[in-house]
Amino acid sequence: MLYFNTWGIINSFGAYQTYYMSGLLDRSSASSISWIGSVQSFLVMFVSVVAGPLFDAGYFRALITVGSSLVVLGYMLLSLCAENKYWQVMLAQGVCISIGSGIIFVPSVAVLTQYFDTRLSFAVGIAASGSSVGGVVYPIMFRNLVYRLGFGWTTRITGFVALAGLMFANVALRLRRPPMKGKRRVFIDRSAFHDGPFTVTCLSVFVAFTGLYTPFYYIQSFALNGGLAGGDLALNLLAILNAGSVFGRLLPNFLADKFGPFNIMTPCAALTGVLIFCLLSVHDAAGLVIYCVFFGFFSGTFVSLLPPLLVSISPDRDLIATRMGMSFTTSAVGLLIGSPIAGAILGEGSYKHVWLYSGVLVLTGAMGLLLARLLSTTWRWKVRV
Numbered sequence: 358m359l360y361f362n363t364w365g366i367i368n369s370f371g372a373y374q375t376y377y378m379s380g381l382l383d384r385s386s387a388s389s390i391s392w393i394g395s396v397q398s399f400l401v402m403f404v405s406v407v408a409g410p411l412f413d414a415g416y417f418r419a420l421i422t423v424g425s426s427l428v429v430l431g432y433m434l435l436s437l438c439a440e441n442k443y444w445q446v447m448l449a450q451g452v453c454i455s456i457g458s459g460i461i462f463v464p465s466v467a468v469l470t471q472y473f474d475t476r477l478s479f480a481v482g483i484a485a486s487g488s489s490v491g492g493v494v495y496p497i498m499f500r501n502l503v504y505r506l507g508f509g510w511t512t513r514i515t516g517f518v519a520l521a522g523l524m525f526a527n528v529a530l531r532l533r534r535p536p537m538k539g540k541r542r543v544f545i546d547r548s549a550f551h552d553g554p555f556t557v558t559c560l561s562v563f564v565a566f567t568g569l570y571t572p573f574y575y576i577q578s579f580a581l582n583g584g585l586a587g588g589d590l591a592l593n594l595l596a597i598l599n600a601g602s603v604f605g606r607l608l609p610n611f612l613a614d615k616f617g618p619f620n621i622m623t624p625c626a627a628l629t630g631v632l633i634f635c636l637l638s639v640h641d642a643a644g645l646v647i648y649c650v651f652f653g654f655f656s657g658t659f660v661s662l663l664p665p666l667l668v669s670i671s672p673d674r675d676l677i678a679t680r681m682g683m684s685f686t687t688s689a690v691g692l693l694i695g696s697p698i699a700g701a702i703l704g705e706g707s708y709k710h711v712w713l714y715s716g717v718l719v720l721t722g723a724m725g726l727l728l729a730r731l732l733s734t735t736w737r738w739k740v741r742v
Contacts, residue, residue, distance in 0.1 A: 359421070359465035359526050360484050362428055362519045363458040364660055365491015367401060368573060368602075370394040371595040372496035373450070375577045381508055384441045387578070388700030394574055395696045396451035397458075402689030404459025406545075409682025412464050417532050420464050425523035427457025432516025436509045461523075463685070466664045467678040468530060478618055478665040482610025485661035489606060489653070492599030494518075500592050546679050554670045554733035555680065557725060559687040562663060565626060565722025567691035569659055571699040571715035572633060572652060573598065576645075579636075579708050586642040594649050601653025606661035617741040618666040619730040623723060625658040630720030632656075636712045663688075669742065670733055 370393075377383075377390045408420055431454030438445040466481065473480040495515065502511040549555050576598065580591035605625075613621040632652045639648055664681060671680045695718070699711045734742050 359461050359523075359530075360487035361491040361494075361522055362425075363401060363462045363465065364485070364488030365495060366428075366454060366458055366519075367394075367398050367570075368488060368492030368599050369495035369499070369595065370397060371574050371577055372499045372592070374574050375581070375592065376499070376503060376508075377446070378578065381438070381440055382443055382446065385443055386700065387703055388697050389443065391574055391696040391700040393447055393451045394570075395693050396447065397455040398570060398696075399689045399693035400452065400455035401459040401462055402685040402692060404456055405463045405682035405685035405689075407682070408460050408463040409467070409678040409680070409685075412467050412678040413676065415532075417464050417468065417530075420460050421523075421527055421530065424457045424460030424464075425520075425527060427460065428454055428523065429457075429516050429520045431455075431457060432512055432519060436512035436516070438508075463678050463681055466681060468532065469664075470668060470677055471532060476614050477668060478610040478613035478662065479607075481664050482606045482613075482661045485606040485610075485657070486603045488660060489599045489602035489657060492602065493596045496595045496599070497593065545683065546673075546676050549680055549683060552670070554729045555667075555684075557729035557732060558666070558670065559684050561722045561725025561729060562659070562684065563687045563691045563722075564725060565659065565691070565719050566688040567695040567698075568633070568715035568718030568722075569629070569656060570692060570696055571711060572636070572656075574696045575699065575703070575708070575711060576649065580642075580645055583708065585640065585645055590642055590646075594645060597646060598649040598653040601650035602657035603653075605654035605657030609658045610661050610665070613662055613665060615741075618662050618669055619726070619733065619742045622658050622662040622666055623726045623730055625655045625662070626723035626726055627720060629655045629659070630716050630718075630723055633712055633716035633719060637709060670729075 374387075374390055374394060377385070377393075378387060382390055411420055431449050434453060435446065435449035438449060465484065469480050469484060470477065498515065498518070499511060502514060506514075573595065576594050577591055580586040580594055581588070585591075586594070609621050609625055629652065632648070632655060635648060639645055663684070667681055667684055668677055671677050699714060702710050702714055730742060
């Protein structure tokens with residue numbers, strides 16, 4: 358339920374992007390609208406630098422309560438936004454919902470490390486699949502309701518769905534062990550900067566996340582503007598992509614427990630970059646559907662395998678959430694700037710240049726992960742990591 362209402366919300370922004378471009382914010386450019394989604398993604402990750410240490414200090418219950426309240430409040434405020442009032446949408450969706458989701462995100466991952474050791478990757482994969490389910494449910498619900506009930510009531514209903522799921526999570530989740538007492542808590546683990554594999558991993562995911570979410574935001578408008586698919590299919594492509602991601606957060610994570618998260622995430626990241634280039638050769642509806650399934654599958658590992666990967670290279674279990682927060686914060690910067698740059702490229706050229714930009718970044722990030730993997734094993738290939 359926590360993943361459903363954090364990354365599930367992020368993964369569904371493409372539906373809002375398409376609607377805003379032709380409806381609520383039709384006077385704003387594609388790049389300007391992308392900033393809403395980018396700020397949303399940025400804050401979900403950036404808030405982790407604060408939420409991580411607070412989780413390590415034992416404030417789990419306070420974090421998920423405050424975060425849940427902000428998510429629901431943000432939806433209610435978003436439902437009241439007027440047409441072409443860009444700043445209202447930015448504050449409600451880009452800031453309020455995002456800060457709430459960010460406060461929830463690290464606890465939703467870190468709590469699993471208290472329950473699982475040998476099967477941690479698969480456990481995170483099962484939890485992370487909730488974000489893909491959210492990315493399927495929310496766009497379909499939005500599309501089917503917005504033209505019948507209007508934007509306001511559609512958004513309120515979405516908020517009530519989030520409220521129900523978050524209330525269940527608040528009641529059900531418990532810490533298995535208390536925090537270490539007497540240990541000084543810091544927001545930044547300075548020793549991490551001297552850790553080669555961790556530093557290279559952070560830089561790699563920053564580069565990869567800069568390009569990763571471009572297809573999520575623009576696949577629907579690409580299909581509509583290019584005449585590659587009819588309205589019904591085009592507006593469901595994001596849901597199809599997220600449906601493929603459900604399996605991409607289960608099977609790779611299952612294999613990661615056997616072969617190691619680095620050994621699974623690195624090739625999946627490389628294939629994600631290659632698949633973005635494949636959009637240059639997609640010219641019909643069937644190709645788009647097949648593409649969305651495969652891209653969703655392989656791109657899902659960026660969210661589901663990154664936490665267990667960070668656990669595998671973190672020597673101190675009591676600072677896991679802190680290190681996660683540091684890594685997620687570097688990813689946040691990439692998420693912030695990536696899609697608006699893509700929107701600016703789209704405004705000056707064609708989707709071809711957008712896909713080239715996105716693919717190069719993700720593939721570069723994959724090569725960085727390969728370097729981090731080799732550094733963590735002192736350049737040995739045949740080892741589980």
